[in-house]
Amino acid sequence: MKQLINVPETVVADALRGMAAAHPELTVDVSARLVVRRDAPVAGKVGLVSGGGSGHEPLHGGFVGPGMLDAACPGEVFTSPVPDQMVKAAAAVDGGAGVLFVVKNYTGDVLNFDMAAELAEDEGVQVAKVLVADDVAVVDSTFTAGRRGTGGTLFVEKIAGAAADEGAPLDRVAWIARKVADSCRSFGVALTACTTPAKGSPTFDLPDGELELGIGIHGEPGRERRGMMTAREIADATVDALLTDLQPTAPVLLLVNGMGGTPLLELYGFNAEVRRALDARGVVVARTLVGNYVTSLDMAGASVTFCQADEELLRLWDAPVRTAALRWGV
Structure with missing residues (x-):
């Protein structure tokens, strides 16, 4: 497989160097593997920290900035960051109001963030946590005990980030983040496998003419394989899987997310079919976001996430945000 890299061992460091060069509004520590908003810590504001394996860009580093995250901890490709990164991130963004x-x-992320929370609290930082587990496709998958965390993470980071920017205290920001996480559902479809730099070849076998419904963002197996389907058929199967799990009682925020290897031409066409399917089933869409936000390297395919949003969550979603990958109202 052809990849635009030097050597697999430096892929993450090289990407962080490039991010630093492109975004002077961020403090990027390549050796410590941290991305922090340059004005951190903000006095009196709850700091938001997230992170995970690299390969899902722009998640999480692309969401660091006013209105969203204060810091992100990138791990190696598809590998959790380590507790030391998270503790350093918490210290860097703690403005005296605590850190979320x-x-x-994912098992590694949960264990390492739990350990980091204990270490940070030992150093005097008040920490709260929210777990995102929005993927309806499978339970107890290769990487998880319980459901996987996927596209709903974007909604949690954006809405909780807006609440923190408004000056809400830690318990309130954490409550809003959990409310959003509980209101999100996601389902993904793979048309091709992804290729990690270390392996240099597809991570699993998906023959020509087949797709996988319910795929995970690391290439974990989904619900089933089928012969190739039209965008309309995929949208119907995806929306039915989501609504079987949760029938929204309020308008939804909709994310039609590319997995990294699908062009916007196809994603917008797929969005049209998703909207048709939701409209036909009586689901009201309040806002729509289309693009590559929670990716899986070069995988072709898409995921759909909705978050049912009351007036407060919708207001916080619309609040200004200024990050590398998400920007409006400023």
């Missing part, structure tokens, strides 16, 4: 850890439900 946003954790995707």
